[in-house]
Amino acid sequence: MSIDQARLSGSFPAILDVFASPALRAYSTALGLLAAGAAIAAILFFLLLPTLIVIPMSLSETNYIEFPPRGVTLKWYSVYFNDPDWMAATWFSLKIALATTATATITGTMAALAIVRGFLPFKTAVQALALGPMIVPHIVLGVALYLTFSPLQLTGSFPGFLVAHTVLAIPYVIITVTAALQRFDPTLELAALNCGANRLQAFFLIVLPNIAPGVAAAAVFAFLASFDEATVAFFISDVGGKSIGRKMFEDIDFNLTPVIAAVSTVLVATSLLLMGAVHLVNARKPRS
């Protein structure tokens, strides 16, 4: 771009025309790119650091949290896997997360069919209500659920957690399955019906296989929404039944030991494996 062009474009004040000389321009561009690159690298480092820091910390030999860690040991993992409290919380959360995955995925997928394909009265209201648990602050929902569950002695119980976590997981299922259904060509289902299949056969033989990646993603979201959930779990846990999120929250607040780093590393690895699997399943299908 010549000096005249630059002036014509109006983007450079006349005094900056000196930068329009090719050598200086190239130099200032390089300098600018370098600065921008450094800034972006700093932001990416900021994003990644807190997740990655827990891995080396879980290997530290010291009894307290220190960074950089000293020595390498797996003893904190063995403490985690041998501690009855941690194991009880882990199994409790795992059971709830698996049950939540089943209930939220099934009810959510059924409702998504009705929302996308059905004559559902008050469709927008149902949709808004289903997304509600994502919008309403989790602390409000936690307090509300405690008030409801406490007189029924459902706090710290499997059914109590199942209801709470199913409600929290439903928005993820609705959003994901609705999107998958909207991408799926309904004439294929019509073809199946014309060939003599009934509604149920058409769904299981034609619709479900086609939306399966979306349903699988929804199931993983539901699992993680339950397993990683801590705010509502904080309120509806009690001495008898405690989720891993509640147990971690207590330990971070009261006794900060490297065991939490070991637990965190296990949880991060689980999340990344599951989400990586979803990513692979969805990357394989052609996307527009």
Place this chain on the structure above:
Amino acid sequence: MTNSRPQAPPRPLSFWKSGFSSARFYSLPTSIALAAPLIAALAIGFLYPVLKLVALSFSGGTLTQYRRIVTEPLHLSVLLSTIEVALVVTVASLLFGFPVAYLMARLRKGLAMIVAACVFIPLWTSVLIRSYAWVVLLQRNGMINKLLTDTGATDGPLKLIYTQGAVILAMTHVLMPFMILPIYSALRALPTDYVRAARNLGAGPARAFTAVTLPLSLPGIFAGSVMCFVLALGFYITPALVGGPGSMLMATLIGQQTTVLLDWPFAAALSTVLLAVTLLFVLLFRRTLSLSKGLNSVY
């Protein structure tokens, strides 16, 4: 993504009257049966508890609890500082998140994957773990204080944790992916030809950015900002772990009322106020808030 077809039936009533069975539409009874379990779950686990909470805040048929919020300067200032922190976090997420989203949308595939990994890995990590990491990083003898004293930038360790700044920093970290992803999908939908056309017509890079890229990415910016702001309003875990008594937010105040002071009616009133503020912002910006857009770019 782009080939989504219109879903509305042309004339639903005539379909219904003729009793014609179309593959596109389930009948009314089938639709209701399909949605019934969801509605039942939401009624039991969401609607009824929230209504019960709101009712408790008016217990005795008076506004006593609400009067306490308005008349006590402390409670009012907590509400205002919650909104302020949410705003600061949203603006910080936008400022730092936009360049990342831009890079993700414009880089070659391999490099874009690396940037995407930097966004997705924290997103898939539990909020609890990330707050824990910030506690460790910001501690008195933590990594950041070590770095500061070892390089001689400060004489002694600074008080970083249990401050308002720590809350803002950690919350920005947690919420940034919710800003980046909608902006990324807006930028990716923007054809590169538009920018090239602007450049060919004589616009400099800055002008092309402000005249073409920025306005066309506004839907993503709005969606991300509303999402960030609404989520920030109700944050509990992060402020509870990295914040101190001087950095009380609505959620931590509610937590304190319920777990320490056991003042449930007052906690219910505070919750109702927080809920009302959140819903107000959601309703105000519902056109720009695209939940599905944000989530569908997650995988």
